[in-house]
Amino acid sequence: MNVFDVEKESTLKYKKKHLLNFSSNDYLGLSKNKALLKQLNQQIKLQISQCSSRLISGSSTKIERLEKNLSSHRDTQSTLIFSNGYMANLGVLSALGDKETVIFSDRLNHASIIDGCKLSNSQVNIFPHNDCSILEELVKKTSTKKKIIITEGIFSMDGDFSKLKEISKISKEYDCILIVDDAHGDFIVGNNTLKNYSGTPAYFNISKEVDVHISSLSKGLGCFGGYVGSSKIICKYLINKSRPFIFTSALPDFLCEIADIALTNAKKGTHQQKLYDNIDYFHKLIDEYNILNVKKIRYSPIIPIIIGSEKKAMDISTKLLKKGFYVQAIRYPTVNKNQARLRVSLSAEHNKHQIYNLLNILSRILK
Template sequence: MKPKFRFAEKALQKIKKENLYRQLRYGRVCGPHITIGKKKLLNLCSNDYLGLSARSPIHIQMQSSSRSVSGNDILFKDLEDKLASHKSQRGALVFPTGYMANLGAVSALAGNEDLILSDELNHASIIEACRLCRAKTLVYKHNDTDDLLKKIKSNSAKTKFVITEGIFSMDGDYARLDEIAEITEKCGAVLMVDDAHGDFAVGDDGKGTAHLFGVAKKVDVYTSSLSKALGSFGGYVASEKSAIDLCVNRARSFIYTSALPAFLADASLRRLSLDRTPNQKKLQKNAFRLREGLKKSGYAINTKTHIVPLIIGDEKKTLEFGRYLYENGVFAQPIRYPTVPKKSARIRVSVTARLTDTQIENALDVFERAGRKFRAF
């Protein structure tokens, strides 16, 4: 070790002491399984909710330039038109990832004279975006519309933005979008919904969480990922034409980076044209089966979605719990601080449409044994 890097060694020692050390594991995903070394496990931490990711694109052309220079393949026009219509918005803009879509959209639309109200459990990319745009940011208690209302009324900024996820990525609960939309309408605030986990997965034709709640038209700006239920890659923003134009002109994570390779836009277009309803129905059925099975074992399950966290609390115990699952053929990752608050470590189980009834029953059997061994219920 170079002596100059003692600071890194010290920081890592602290992380390890707190049981928060992360180590990358190499594996290969194939269907509903993941192979790590010689071990084949049931993959219960995939975001390929509808099982569409294995459909291969046919035309591969890498991009070597920004969208604003020469990387603006004609396929983006078609994809953005289709995404705008998918979200019933006037325009859409594709970014290389969902993370970059959040950074770009929030920093392009909100400035230092504005106010942002952000749910306390919002994704890291939203938190970064709020810092980046320099708007005053007030964090409201998770899904607490009384707290949101109190905080939104406490400030007289010219433009107010409320930002929430549609389905919360680590807790799996729905945002109270009906109540939140009522508040933003009353207060004239801009409602932004990051629906990375609900988009393409819930609502008629996979139109997302706001559609499921009947408030799709009240959402002003959507951000989402193409890398989850659509089984493709990339991120996007959908909104009014003027907001999209502002992103093209101001969003640094759009302007100062290479465009998404066009073959990935093509992959998204192909998946968008599929009839995804059978996969969506299977996803709902599988999620229901898993949630009910876990409840029957004694787990406290509060979500109604395909993201089912098993909250263990203690970080060390959660790591041991995860290791037990791994040894018994189930891959479901322990999630710890800073992704979730300290002492609320959990196993985040995500369901996909690929799982068979037998695979779910086998996984439930392992979860039941793990729950008893670690006194998780």
């Protein structure tokens, strides 16, 4: 496992070498935002942690304020803060699923969803990635009363959007519970008219069709933690039944306060516009350098460059490292065999000079 030290802006220190980081999920660059860091120093003066679970003495006005503001952000009745996004997925699926439930899960869903499905004791049907016709066939022939469909908003390794409009129609027609893990779309995209950056369901104008919104505070928001937005009755049920919520320490108050400040900052839209410009510029250069096997997906900060061979992907990643660029090679079992890739994560923090240098070097390596 490589060990890195964070430096200023989008750089890392690795074995005395300075690297440009193209593998972070800090899409808006908020984790190193100077105004937020200044606020952080003020927020941590009283205590580091409540050192207690929410149901003992860990709940606070600061957590509740963040939950209220996230409910407004996602347009849900209620919100619960979890320790991280992984635990949010485990907590929701293990609580809502049971032996009388059938879960329909996209083949490319994140490991936390896969693990949550296992913990639920439900029957799990995997449908091919974004294949709504097969999803509908599977749902239609299921006689079980309680059905859950779960998908991601933007997929973490492919960077593409879920077909949420089609999936929400299937969910509604066949009376399913629709769950969306929007860790990589939240705060990045949203309703284009309202400019609310409320995530992928808002982008497709189907927010009200989603029964449970799951997301992260440690990606687009640049902070730490996870959350679940839903109806009041589902959130109350999770408080009483979700073991990852009940039996773990509450998210520290200072992290909740800084996330609240970051949320206000993210709503301005300036960071998103810079990110969108970087994404457009990246794809423009991809075309100019004729780099193949790259999907052009507008607004998605995750850009996989499919290499195929696991060894070749690792070799290219190592060569980029030597040239001062950290781009992680993703290989089996995270992705399918012979689908190894360089997973480029763009941030509002990157500048065009850095992006140009990365693709200039990469194009030479690929020749």
